[in-house]
Amino acid sequence: MSTLCESGYKLAKEAKRTADLLVSPYNEDLVHRICREVRLLQAKAESVLRSMRENPATQGQPSQLTQVMMHHAAIKRNKRILFAYHRQRLEKLKELSWDVGRQSDFQREIKTSLGPTEHKFMEEYGEMVSAYKQSFLEIDLGGNGGVGLDPPMDLFIEVRVVRDVGEINTEYGTLNLVKGSQYYVRQTDVESLIKAGYLKHVA
Structure with a gap:
């Protein structure tokens, strides 16, 4: 009981x-x-x-x-x-x-x-x-890789990989995001992964 x-x-x-x-x-x-x-x-x-x-x-x-x-x-x-x-x-x-x-x-x-x-x-x-x-194709409202309306505070940020993502392509080359690794990347390249819980912004 x-x-x-x-x-x-x-x-x-x-x-x-x-x-x-x-x-x-x-x-x-x-x-x-x-x-x-x-x-x-x-x-x-x-x-x-x-x-x-x-x-x-x-x-x-x-x-x-x-x-x-x-x-x-x-x-x-x-x-x-x-x-x-x-x-x-x-x-x-x-x-x-x-x-x-x-x-x-x-x-x-x-x-x-x-x-x-x-x-x-x-x-x-x-x-x-x-x-x-x-109705607003000319405005980035976020989702599908978009960063949305919130302006980034810093162009580059430090992130820690919380869950394996694999390889992603950025303007500066390819990154292999493996759990436990840490990178200094452009925020716009990883914004969607942070929001999805795959990466964590290291303050």
Whole structure:
């Protein structure tokens, strides 16, 4: 028997731990467990309330009122964790649609990490972003190798490779980006890789 709200606690910890990743795999198992717990707590609360209505003499007893309040608080906590988890993922998918683009090399990795309804959202939101960008072809709005509207603070930056990328071509030649290596490169050449979580800007 798991502790009350234990699954919600695990999901909240996972969301915090994976916040900086490109996109973490959707934890369908924990989400379903939390939903089952919410339904179970709701049924228990309704059972206590039904018992109180059927036995007027027991109404107002501290033990029963406490049970209802405890179940209600646990349900509310679980729902808030689910909302926060899905909101974080939603914002990450929106950010990826703008910064990484739909035709990037990371699409396979992104798609294998999505939940059941996230595939549809990513596809439809991506189509809206693409349609919007078509209206401003003369402006770099980011994605597909573009750097977006944020001006670089420095022309060259130092980056550390967090995950293997392989070879990339730049104006100054070819770079083989292997995990653990560090380079001094032009920011515009690696901006999309930084946003995707493959490189880390070393301050």
